[in-house]
Amino acid sequence: MNLQRLVSRRTVTCLSRLNGRLLSQCSYSERNFSSLAPIAPPSRALNAPCNYMVRKWRFQRSDIAFIRCFHSAQEVGESETEDDDEDGTMNEFLSRFVWIMRDKLKQAYPDSDKSTIDAMLLVIAEKVVDEIKKDGIDKMLLGAAPSVPSADFSEDLWRMVWEVSSKVLGDMEKERKKEKLKRFLQEEEVKDMCRFAGEVGIRGDMLRELRFKWASEKMEESDFYERLEVMRENAEAREEEEEEGGEEAKAYGAQEEAEGVEGGPMEEKRNVLSLPKRRGKFKYKIYGLDLSDSRWAELADKIHEANEITWPQEPKPITGKCKLATDRILSMKEEDDPSPLLAEWKELLKPSRVDWMNLLDILKEKSIRLHYKVAELLLSEESFQTDIRDYSKLIDAYATENCLEDAERLLKKMHEDGVSPDILISTIVVHMYCKVGNLDRAKEAFDTLRAQGFRHNIKAYNAMIMAYVKAGQSKSAEMLMREMEARDLKPTEEIYMALLQSFAQQGDVGGAGRIATTMQFAGFQPSSESCTLLVEAYGKAGDPDQARSNFDYMIKIGYQPNDRSVASMIAAYQKKNLLDKALNLLLVLQKEHGFEPGVSTYTVLVDWLGKLQLIDEAEQALGKIAELGEAPPSKIHVSLCDMYSRAGLERKALQALGVLEAKKEELGHEDFERIINGLIKGGFYKDAQRVNGLMAAQGFTPSEPLKVALEGSQSAAFKGKRPSPSGR
Incomplete structure (x- = not known):
């Protein structure tokens, strides 16, 4: 070119x-x-x-x-x-x-x-x-x-x-x-591996990395064999060169031998770079053991025969008469006895455990109660191969549905069958009794865990602490929490808050302060909820100054006053009847923080104004609740019933009382006492006696002063007398 x-x-x-x-x-x-x-x-x-x-x-x-x-x-x-x-x-x-x-x-x-x-x-x-x-x-x-x-x-x-x-x-x-x-990314083998990885749940970046890794390995393998091929070709070329000069070398050697040269210097063979020829079987060693020996194969066969590998078994197909028996089992009612049909089904199918489990799964979709009944019968079936997990699953299911009698019956059966409860079953029992509020049985189950030497887990402790809190035994719950800390089990924030709320509701400022301090040492910073509970604790204890100090501290650390915290502060002032300070607080919060009272704050104000017999002001606060568009809580109807009863406003008092009777399950002991006392003060003696019956039906016992007031109301009702407004 x-x-x-x-x-x-x-x-x-x-x-x-x-x-x-x-x-x-x-x-x-x-x-x-x-x-x-x-x-x-x-x-x-x-x-x-x-x-x-x-x-x-x-x-x-x-x-x-x-x-x-x-x-x-x-x-x-x-x-x-x-x-x-x-x-x-x-x-x-x-x-x-x-x-x-x-x-x-x-x-x-x-x-x-x-x-x-x-x-x-x-x-x-x-x-x-x-x-x-x-x-x-x-x-x-x-x-x-x-x-x-x-x-x-x-x-x-x-x-x-x-x-x-x-x-x-x-x-x-x-x-x-x-x-x-x-x-190599498009190789079929790499694609197959990627499809398999996708089927087992590997997606996204991880699958992409694995695909590049497999393609790189295939490329390295290909390069390795290419280099081997080049080495082989080079070795063959050298061998051809040696063969061409072979005749000359043989002639020279014959001449050396003819001349009688013995022990002369021999030319060293030129090293040829090539792979050694394989003769026989490959030998490989692991940790010094020659695993290519035939005796290892024999040993593996013996181990396989002694311990047969267990693969997931498939249930037997249900056909013919067995299918008819299965249909009859599925069509049973919950109150029917399934034992005869189960015996017939067993005779026809000769089932193993996997067949029984398949039947239970079908029953579970049909009827959960029938499933439980059949599962409980199968605990005594030999072919079912019952283990302790079967007991624990049933007990847990009964405990979840609050079927206390069924769970206790199953526990008794387990003991009769000679099966000792493990830590899982004991923990389930503790949770079950704590959930239904049976503190005594929960303590027995908890002590059983200790007697059996089981190390309590955090779930069992949490359940017991919550049971003590629900029962109002805050100090016992605190002792159990200290025991957790001694065993290096860290209580959750939920446990701390439950204890703090329990002490706050009881007005125990000492216990509330201890829990708040322990929370900070455990790494939980003060929250709006914890500060509000401290305000509530001091308010119930009748110390509005300390309550205000905690309220101001909450604002200082960056939490805006909410409806509940302000309501707790107003309730603290209510204990000492400091209405002027309460109203001044509301004005300051509205001016500086833009606070608008909510349902909780207005509920406290209605209760306070009702006790002061400021009916018009109380009704104005009640109207504010209606403007908010929320349903007033049950507590506000207690305040209204007490206020209207003491004022002698029969129609409004009975109207509020009707609402309370419809929500009697939400009323506590103090609520019933206040309603009855208000009715007695207003001269509504028959209504007071009726509410006393509702109180007894809810399991509450009247206090001694209330008993005296009720006896006096009976004699007054017999005489037909009614206290004058001046007596209110």
Whole structure:
């Protein structure tokens, strides 16, 4: 191919435009690049910035011709022939190399024009190609610069050229591996593994990482076998060379033997790099044991026979008469006895445990109560292979549905069958009795855990503490919490808050303070709820000053006053009848914090104003609750019934009493006492007696003063007397 065709018109123009001073200093035949001071000063080349980006791009044919020009400018116009099939790897290398070097030269020589940069690139590219032809591309791929720099370039420039060349080769190798990896990502074996991973639940980034990992392993395996193939071909080539010279070697050996040379120096065999030929079976060792020995296979067979591997069994198919029996079992009612049908089903199917479990699953979908009945009968069935977990599942199911008698019956049956309860069953029993509020039986079950030597878990402690809290035994609950801490079991925040609420409702400021301090030491910071409970505790204890101190502290640490906290503070002032301070607090909160009273605050105000017999003001506060659009709580009806009864307003009093009778389950002992006392004070003796009967039905016993008042109301009702308004 004519060289004039290879070199683009742009390249020739660039070279022809070099000024006379540059041509006079540069001899392209010598190519002494270090002598060109304006073009390649070593300091500028050394200090040139190295920040650049390698991008995918395409050179035009004129650019490829420019970088493939391996002759000087004096040889332009001469003709020579070359092979039309250009080396693609060399094209890519030179394209990347010139792209990076052009940026570096532009940064090092910002004042040079494009033609000068092109001239420098021409000389550098020619020298790099000469080095590749001389040393091979493998040497550059290793990334080690030659010990002796080029005589044509300065040391700094040559180091930079070598670094750029090594980087280009490294990028080309990465691109090659990347393209090869894309092919292995589409391998069927990799796809099968990805499909299996997706079926077992692996998704997203993890599946993507596994896919690249498997493709990389396949690529490494392919590269390994390719290298082995190359080694084999090289070994075969060496063997052919040795066979060609074999006859000459044999003749020389025969001559040595004929001359009687004994013990002479023998030429050592040349080592051939090849894999050893395999003879026999592979031998492999693990921890020094030769596991390829046949005796290990015999031992494995014996172990397999002694301990047969257990695979999930499938239930037997239910067909024919057995299917009819199954249908009859499923059509039974809950009160029917399933024993005869189960015996018939057993005779027909000869079931194992998996068959019984399949039947229980079907029954569970049909009727849960029938499922429980059949499961309890199967505990005595030999083919069912009952274990302790079957007992625990049934007991837990009964406990969850609050079927206390069924759970106790099953516990008794378990003891009769000689099965001792484990920690799981004992914990379930503790939870069961705590849930139904049977504190005595819960304590017995908890003590049984201790007697059996089981280490209590945090769930059992939490259940017992909550049972004590519900029973109002806050101090016992606190003692149990201290026992938890001594056993290195950290109570939850829920437990702390339950204890704090229990002490607050009882007005025990000492207990509430201890729990609040313990919470802070345990790492739980004060919350709006905990501060509100402390305010409530001091309010019930009749100490509004301490309640206000905790209320102000809550605002100080960043919590805005809410309806419940303000209601607790107003209730604290109510204990000492400090109405002026309560109203002043509401005004300050409305002005400074924009607080608007809610249902809780208005409920406390209605109760307070009702006790003061300020009926109009109380009804105004009641109207505010109606404006909020929320249903008033039961407590406010207690206040209204007491207020209207004492005021002698019969219609309104009986109206409030009717609401309370419909919600009698929500009333406590104090609520009943206040209602009855208010009715007696208002002269509604018959109504007071009726409410006393409701109180007894709810399990509450009247106090001694109330008993005396009720006896007095009976005699007054007999005489037909009614106290005057002045007696209120």
